[in-house]
Amino acid sequence: MPNTKKIRVNTMAKASRYVAHEPDAQGHVAWQTAEHDIWQRLVRRQNKAIPGKACQEYLEGLEHLNLPEDRIPQLADIDAVLTKATGWKTAPVPALIDFSEFFRLLASRQFPVATFIRSERELDYLQEPDIFHEIFGHCPMLTHQAFADFTQLYGELGLNASKEDRVFLARMYWFTVEFGLLQSGDSRAIYGGGILSSPGETDYAFNSEVPERLPFDLVSVLRTPYRIDIMQPVYYCLESVDQLYDIARMDIMGAVQEAKRLGLFAPRFEQKQAV
Numbered sequence: 001m002p003n004t005k006k007i008r009v010n011t012m013a014k015a016s017r018y019v020a021h022e023p024d025a026q027g028h029v030a031w032q033t034a035e036h037d038i039w040q041r042l043v044r045r046q047n048k049a050i051p052g053k054a055c056q057e058y059l060e061g062l063e064h065l066n067l068p069e070d071r072i073p074q075l076a077d078i079d080a081v082l083t084k085a086t087g088w089k090t091a092p093v094p095a096l097i098d099f100s101e102f103f104r105l106l107a108s109r110q111f112p113v114a115t116f117i118r119s120e121r122e123l124d125y126l127q128e129p130d131i132f133h134e135i136f137g138h139c140p141m142l143t144h145q146a147f148a149d150f151t152q153l154y155g156e157l158g159l160n161a162s163k164e165d166r167v168f169l170a171r172m173y174w175f176t177v178e179f180g181l182l183q184s185g186d187s188r189a190i191y192g193g194g195i196l197s198s199p200g201e202t203d204y205a206f207n208s209e210v211p212e213r214l215p216f217d218l219v220s221v222l223r224t225p226y227r228i229d230i231m232q233p234v235y236y237c238l239e240s241v242d243q244l245y246d247i248a249r250m251d252i253m254g255a256v257q258e259a260k261r262l263g264l265f266a267p268r269f270e271q272k273q274a275v
Contacts, residue, residue: 039131219258
């Protein structure tokens with residue numbers, strides 16, 4: 001099974017198999033030794049997968065965060081870096097939260113982080129976003145202003161959108177924040193957290209000849225179905241992370257209405273769990 005991750009907003013209606021740790025009054029989580037061991041294995045594995053593939057902005061953010069390899073970091077340590085860099089912080093949450101809370105947190109520059117880590121059995125594939133996915137996959141990019149501002153805007157849009165429109169917005173999130181690539185000429189790099197937290201998807205997205213890599217077009221992105229449990233058949237590529245500034249200035253909700261009028265593209269896969 002592929003090594004993809006599921007966007008949080010698509011899992012909210014389902015019950016989690018995991019129970020998140022409850023932080024104490026100081027926000028400290030008492031992680032177990034076995035959980036630290038899982039973190040260490042995941043970090044070591046992914047640190048070997050990303051060199052030469054992750055974008056420079058991600059690598060700089062990762063260096064800035066200075067994540068420990070031998071233990072799960074406390075969220076306060078992440079917050080100290082994010083707040084100084086872009087005004088963001090993390091928000092400890094249960095394994096799954098509802099749509100409105102997800103968007104509310106993003107709109108207030110708080111990135112939801114579920115305080116659990118996957119089990120040994122699901123080391124290679126996890127549908128729910130755990131703390132490794134959120135911290136290692138996403139938080140480095142939140143040190144970059146364009147990415148941070150775009151993510152906040154997404155939260156604001158989602159908070160005010162209808163249920164139907166949120167499904168279209170989820171595709172924009174999927175093809176940027178989760179599975180975004182950069183492509184400029186022959187130069188390719190990864191910035192999406194769903195890729196950068198998965199060794200299989202990192203290699204596939206960067207090297208495979210199977211998927212199609214298309215220039216980012218907002219309406220096309222909003223019309224493209226995806227599945228959460230397969231290697232992606234298509235990626236939409238920005239020329240640089242700063243292009244997120246340009247997207248943020250677009251009439252995104254107007255593009256949603258245009259995508260609804262035109263209808264979805266035919267799926268490039270068997271229609272199971274398509275979004």
